[in-house]
Amino acid sequence: MSVTFISIGSLKRFFNNMTNGKDRLVVEDQEGRSLKVVCQEIGLPVNLISLYIVNGKAESKDYILQHGDEIKLIAAMGGG
Numbered sequence: 001m002s003v004t005f006i007s008i009g010s011l012k013r014f015f016n017n018m019t020n021g022k023d024r025l026v027v028e029d030q031e032g033r034s035l036k037v038v039c040q041e042i043g044l045p046v047n048l049i050s051l052y053i054v055n056g057k058a059e060s061k062d063y064i065l066q067h068g069d070e071i072k073l074i075a076a077m078g079g080g
Helices: 009-019 035-041
Strands: 002-008 024-028 049-054 057-059 070-075
Antiparallel strands (some): 002 024
C-alpha cells in the first residue's frame, strides 16, 4: 500500500535529495495518517506548502491518506 507525492515548483529541491532528482516520491504504509504528519516525517517544509492537491482535489493538511492517493504539493509564493 502506497501513496505518491509530487513536488511542484520550489519544493522540487527538497525532493532532489530524497529521489535522485525525480519529482515523485512513493511512500509505503502511510494510509490512515494525515498529510501534515507524513510530510513532516519525510522532511518536507510544511510551512512552505500552501496547497495540497489529492487526486485532483484541494485538501487540507489534515486529510487522512488512503491507498493509491496521488498528492501534489504546491509551495507558497511571494512577490510584489
